[in-house]
Amino acid sequence: MKYDLVVIGAGPAGMSAAIKAASHGATVAIVDENPAAGGKLLGQLYKEPKTGWWIGREVAKSLEEKVKRLGIDYFPENEVWAIFPQWKVLLNHGEELHTDYILLATGAAEKAIPVPGWTIPGVMSIGAAQVLNNFHRVNPGKRIAIIGIDALSLTVANELKLSGAQVIGIYLPPPDDFLDRISNPQQMIAYLSSLADAAPNHFLKFAGKVTQNEFIQKVSAAFYPYRGMKIWGIPLFLRKSILEIEGDKQAEQIKIAKISRDGLPEMESVKTIQVDCVCISGGLYPLSELASAAGCEFAYINELGGHIPLHSQEMETTQTGIFVAGNITGIEGAKIAMAQGELAGTVVSDRLGLLKSGTAIIKKAQARVEKARENALIKFQPDIEKGRELAVQFWDERT
Amino acid sequence: MSDKIICRCEEVLLSEIVEAMKTGAQTEKELKLKTRAGMGICQGRTCRPLLEQIISFYTNKKIPQASNLTFSIPVRPLSLSALAHTGKDYKNEN
Known part of the structure; x- marks a missing residue:
């Protein structure tokens, strides 16, 4: 089957990108290994001070409805096991998807903390x-x-x-010798107080405030x-x-x-x-095995959670036609992932010649990613801004 | 302190990894070849970040920009029947 865009990962970034590209007229497929669409959205449930409850499951449902309405081909419970140039996406149930553009929105995986007994059931x-x-x-x-x-x-x-x-x-x-950051009380307290202003729910806010307490400071x-x-x-x-x-x-x-x-x-x-x-709970790291197998260049940026595929401001990797969005580019919240997905979907639509004033529309989409970052209530990584700057710097140094 | 498993698929202990480093393994790749850490069914999805941290700590070097562990296809476990059906309409035969 031939598509304009194949999106790998039906989370907030992947679905947003697919919807954007399909709404401009692109033919799009989405592949996801899970039975339900939504990715990390499915577990999210909290109350935000300004906008009220964020119910990830509902957000996922509304994105999935749009995906269906736009006639996007959705392959749930399918694993991508290979990407071949230029480009062929192979699924474990035998389908072969041909495309000029791929979006890797594979999200993140959890980091383990090895403790004696951590492999026992329960x-x-x-x-x-x-x-x-x-x-x-x-x-x-x-x-x-x-x-x-x-x-x-x-x-x-x-x-x-x-x-x-x-x-x-x-x-x-x-x-542990090699895990000193997360098991050191002083650094933990410094990290927790940094959460207080940005906390998305009362519980987190309170935890932050406790450690901001003057006495403890x-x-x-x-x-x-x-x-x-x-x-x-x-x-x-x-x-x-x-x-x-x-x-x-x-x-x-x-x-x-x-x-x-x-x-x-x-x-x-x-x-x-x-x-x-x-x-x-050991934190998250970008899940980028497909980018690596496809030959994309990487940088290690601890502030973003680990190794990330180098990418331009238009979300394209060092492999022409392979784009990234969401947590594969660094650990951030779902709203940022959605904005990144929309940006990638917009850029791909422009490359396909579907947009009239592409440059202006892309600029707007980039601004929305920045806006989402400014409004982010929760920072999963303490020095995310520094990590983002490094990512841009590494890209610029390369080109 | 008790020993602990680092690679759960291949049940490689921290002590075995440290021992391998003492006898010359200096990179993730060398550790993998020596101990099988990262060669199990999850293909290092769980222990890879740990191996990077352990090596960085014991060799006092920064984690490299590009991992010296390559990801190879298939990037997910693939059954032989799925592999054999590649390119055909697998669903219709079920």
């Missing part, structure tokens, strides 16, 4: 817990411990509690109470770490220890606590 990533809880409406456990303190883990902790599970605490990861991690602080009934432990998860056939208990100001465990303080589920 231990899952925070994203898995979020989808189970908010989309499938199944509690991942009755007594849940969370490892890793960040915007996502705080948000999901609140959602788990709202749905009736007991969240016994949010803990630091075990101190002054004395830093040294005096943060070991017993933690309760935030809406969920204990947040900035000085306790989960050292090990134990269980025979299923997670049964965790070993926790106090962490000194310098991030070292105090072994005499080790305690055992019963749990039936442990969620690990």
